[in-house]
Amino acid sequence: MTITKGKKAKLTLDGQELDLDVVVGSEGEHGIDISKLRAKTGYITLDEGYGNTGSCTSDITFINGEEGILRYRGYRIEDLCEQSSFTEACYLLLHDRLPSSEQMKTFSRLLNQHSLLHEDMRHLFSAFPHDAHPMNILGTMVNAMSSFYPNVDSLSMRESIDLTAARLISKIRTIACYAHKKNTGDPIVYPQKDYNYCENFLNMMFWSPVNNYELKPDRVRALNTLLILHADHEQNCSTSTVRLVGSSQANLYASISAGISALWGPLHGGANQAVLDMLNAIQTEGGDIQRFIDRAKDKTDNFRLSGFGHRVYKNYDPRATILKKMCMNILEEEAAQQPLLDIALRLEAAVLKDEYFVSRKLYPNVDFYSGLVYMALGFPTNMFTVLFTIGRLPGWIAHWKEMVQAPAKIGRPRQIYTGKQEQQYIKIEDRG
Ligand code: CMC
Numbered sequence: 001m002t003i004t005k006g007k008k009a010k011l012t013l014d015g016q017e018l019d020l021d022v023v024v025g026s027e028g029e030h031g032i033d034i035s036k037l038r039a040k041t042g043y044i045t046l047d048e049g050y051g052n053t054g055s056c057t058s059d060i061t062f063i064n065g066e067e068g069i070l071r072y073r074g075y076r077i078e079d080l081c082e083q084s085s086f087t088e089a090c091y092l093l094l095h096d097r098l099p100s101s102e103q104m105k106t107f108s109r110l111l112n113q114h115s116l117l118h119e120d121m122r123h124l125f126s127a128f129p130h131d132a133h134p135m136n137i138l139g140t141m142v143n144a145m146s147s148f149y150p151n152v153d154s155l156s157m158r159e160s161i162d163l164t165a166a167r168l169i170s171k172i173r174t175i176a177c178y179a180h181k182k183n184t185g186d187p188i189v190y191p192q193k194d195y196n197y198c199e200n201f202l203n204m205m206f207w208s209p210v211n212n213y214e215l216k217p218d219r220v221r222a223l224n225t226l227l228i229l230h231a232d233h234e235q236n237c238s239t240s241t242v243r244l245v246g247s248s249q250a251n252l253y254a255s256i257s258a259g260i261s262a263l264w265g266p267l268h269g270g271a272n273q274a275v276l277d278m279l280n281a282i283q284t285e286g287g288d289i290q291r292f293i294d295r296a297k298d299k300t301d302n303f304r305l306s307g308f309g310h311r312v313y314k315n316y317d318p319r320a321t322i323l324k325k326m327c328m329n330i331l332e333e334e335a336a337q338q339p340l341l342d343i344a345l346r347l348e349a350a351v352l353k354d355e356y357f358v359s360r361k362l363y364p365n366v367d368f369y370s371g372l373v374y375m376a377l378g379f380p381t382n383m384f385t386v387l388f389t390i391g392r393l394p395g396w397i398a399h400w401k402e403m404v405q406a407p408a409k410i411g412r413p414r415q416i417y418t419g420k421q422e423q424q425y426i427k428i429e430d431r432g
Helices: 037-040 077-083 086-095 102-112 121-128 134-148 154-184 197-206 217-230 237-246 250-266 271-284 289-297 318-331 337-353 353-359 366-377 383-406
Strands: 004-012 016-024 030-032 061-064 069-073
Touching: 004 030, 061 086, 061 237, 069 086, 069 318, 077 217, 077 318, 086 102, 086 154, 086 197, 086 217, 086 289, 086 383, 102 154, 121 134, 121 154, 121 197, 134 154, 134 250, 134 383, 154 250, 197 217, 197 271, 217 366, 217 383, 237 250, 237 289, 237 383, 250 383, 271 289, 271 337, 271 366, 271 383, 318 337, 318 366, 337 353, 337 366, 366 383
Parallel strands: none
Antiparallel strands: 004 016, 016 030, 061 069
């Protein structure tokens, strides 16, 4: 729902005055519509990193970064984490409404029916080195799904989007667990039809013929909460990537695979692994948090405190608030991880008092505490970003669906060229 009120912005350029429409969103956000700017003036806007650029209008997720608000389809993240499940959150994001009991049953059945991988696809895992990063395996396998489940170009997808969404959401979890077993060398565990989404996930990850993994309800609940927290975050780097790739009418699998690559970077989803590496490094070096803070503030050093700062949140990330609480509860029983939690709490307390971080409004983000919870659940660090990916998948699909169902244009930014002006070509034998 986009509202364009009568309000106009005035732009004066080269003596010419231009009226630009002001677009107002349903939560009162304002944007200036510059889509005709170049045609009318010859100018474009320049916004490196897109900090001030709205690339689309969207009905999916609302964030107020100043006040620390996050809502999916109008529902508060706090309420969803407390009362919903990941599969229900998937349905909500994909369909713009909470499901009835019947719709929920049908969706769960669909997820169960599509949890297995084509056996030929399973063989692809053997081509990877045993220590391949699971994010690499995940991106490759999702891309390969376009070969195993063909005819998914964006136009024909409009009818089969629900089926393809269920297939992706279900199979990505199976792929993730197979990737982990590839790393450990243990036999893979097939999904079971009597388990729900998160139970199946934990069982496929941790069951082995010599370790009869026991499913504990609090762990299953924790995993649900973690995945809900990551399920969407409007136009972040990976979601924008999915939309941009999809805007060329590339198929959904290819678009999602590109999103996985974008998410892998340490400034984005890869930060959760980087946080754990950083906390471990602080511990190994004797627990001196101040040395790491000083490095992060030093402009001659590239080091940043992973898990702090956010493009949109200039307040405490609401996801970090939920995760911190969860982390304290779950780590109560995990004596071995107490020292890392203690370092994290001391680091956060010191950062929140430090003028450098305070003046730049740098608070803990979703990645700061999530890794500690993943670790308490038994996940190795190289699986942390994979968990973020699985959580974010319904959001990516919802955005892709929203884009292909609207009369979308191909995404194609412009640039201000700053290179050489026209050069004369010199034959190779005449060059000095
Ligand atoms: N440690 C030290 N300084 C920082 C940090 C940090 N973690 N984050 C930002 N700054 C400084 C930055 O150096 C800059 O200082 P100055 O104004 O003196 O140049 C200022 O704060 C603004 O930073 P920015 O890089 O212009 O902000 P951005 O909006 O472009 O970047 C960010 C956002 C998340 C990439 C950045 O805060 C960062 O690198 N954080 C660490 C990585 C991280 O935790 N990423 C996960 C993000 S949340 C989950 C997700 O969306 O994937």
